[in-house]
Amino acid sequence: MNPRIRPFLTGMGSALLAMGLYGIALSCYNALMLLLVSMEEGGQGLTDFSVPLTKAVILYSQGVGLQYPPLTLTIMPLGLTVLLIVLIRACALRLGCSWQGYVAGLASWLAVHGWIASTSSVGTLDSMAVIELKTAVVFSIGYLIALIPRTGLPSLVSDSVGRLDQPFRRTLRQVPTALVIIAATFTLASLITVIVWAVLGWNDMTDMFPAIGMERGSAIMTTIAYLIWLPNLMLWALSWVFGGGFSIGSLASFSLWSGSGYSLPSLPLFALFPAPVGQDSVRITLMVLPGALTFVIGMWMMLSPKRFNALGRNENEDPAALVSRTMIWRFAHPAMAFVAVIVVMSVVLPLLMTISNGSLGSGELAHIGVDVADSTRALVRPSALGFLAAWLVPLIIVCARYGIRTLIARRGSAGTSAANVGTAKDGTTSGTDGTASDIDVMSDIGNMTDTASAAADRETGAESFGNGPTSSDHLVPRTVQSGAPSTVDSKLPSETARRARVVSSDGIVDNPTIKEDK
Secondary structure: OOOOOHHHHHHHHHHHHHHHHHHHHHHHHHHHHHHHHHHHHOOOOHHHHHHHHHHHHHHHOOOOOEEEOOEEEOOOOHHHHHHHHHHHHHHHHHHOOOHHHHHHHHHHHHHHHHHHHHHOOOEEOOOHHHHHHHHHHHHHHHHHHHHHHHOOHHHHHHHHHHOOOHHHHHHHHHHHHHHHHHHHHHHHHHHHHHHHHHHHHHHHHHHHHHHOOOOHHHHHHHHHHHHHHHHHHHHHHHHHHOOOOEEEOOOEEEOOOOOOOOOOOOOHHHHHOOOOOOOHHHHHHHHOHHHHHHHHHHHHHHHOOOOOOOOOOOOOOOOOOOOOHHHHHHHHHHHHHHHHHHHHHHHHHHHHHHHHOEOOOOOOOOOEEEOHHHHHHHHHHHHHHHHHHHHHHHHHHHHHHHHHHHHHHHHHHHHHHHHHHHHHHHHHHHHHHHHHHHHHHHHHHHHHHHHHHHHHHHHHHHHHHHHOOOHHHHHOOHHHHOOOOOOOOOOOHHHHHHHHOOEOOOOOEOOHHHHHHO
């Protein structure tokens, strides 16, 4: 076979094989269900509608609205849609996939669905162009999921990410990790909610089958058929359990505060819808679950040493600095990751909620499903608050740690300063005591000097009195008699005593008068 033609043939084969397997499975189920209904109800020729019903279901499972008066059906069965996408991917992987095969397979897919839409006896609400567009989207999703990993696009993206710095690469890796955990948790919560609905409303649903004339076989086949809307019910349950709610046209609305199905049509599936929650504590707990989930995820990422490690420190980082370049980037990277997760949630959740909605008629049942804005707000807002709390808690811990460290350091410096001041005061006191002792010594020396001077004067007076000096000699001082100027001698005893008390700055006695007297 020509290698240039082979990719086109494999692509056409993948599209035709997926459509063949899908059509055969649907046709067999429809024929069996119609056969059981005809046997139990006594109808004739119901199996003749298996082929038209199969064509209608093929289009309906890809989002094409059906109209069979008075019924108008636009609720896309996401269960069949997911199964068809998985089947297309499996066929593409089995036969081989390439870009040439994608083009050829898409052309074959559009041709088959164009023929189905033009030959279907069940009316469609969409034009041929819209039908081709919707079916092309479904085929493209399934085929590209198989094709893209086999191309060079993943390696190109990996190389582009590898050129970034290590902190940015770590931040980008945390975004899909958080999204996968949140998606898995939301899926599990919605599935558990639907199971609880089914358990609580099972008796009501089984009682409704005989009321509308269905026997056991028809009831079983109808119950199995309801599984094609299981993803739709899970999305509605996700909105309901977290505080959003959903409505069945203008006839009834269901939320944690209200809900009643008495005015709904006699459709067994409607019997599964829940009653309101009576306890306020239970309602509050359910509403804060998204925030609690994202808080746990955020704290795990913030504190994990292999992820952001917000409380850790580098060896070259100054522990005394609160605001630094390293600290800013340490908290900026998780903030960017958390914002990216919330942005993705804000885009994906409204899209899924919109796809899950539809109608069962043109009057009171024109809108069935959730309010997209309320449901998105009920899920995204607490999730954003949870991430914000997870980001703020380590930041508060870091600020508190810095404040405690600063307080301890200030107390330590204050204690050291007090000790230094005390030491200085002790030294000053001892110095003062030493000066006082020196002054006392000076006083003693002065007293001794005064005593010696007085004794010398007495001896001199006695000697003069014994020699019998004349009265004139006794009245005139010696200095005058010797021809010296008649001035008071500067070395009188009182002046000598005062000089003896003079102390130098270094504490040594300076007493020249005593030396001269001696």
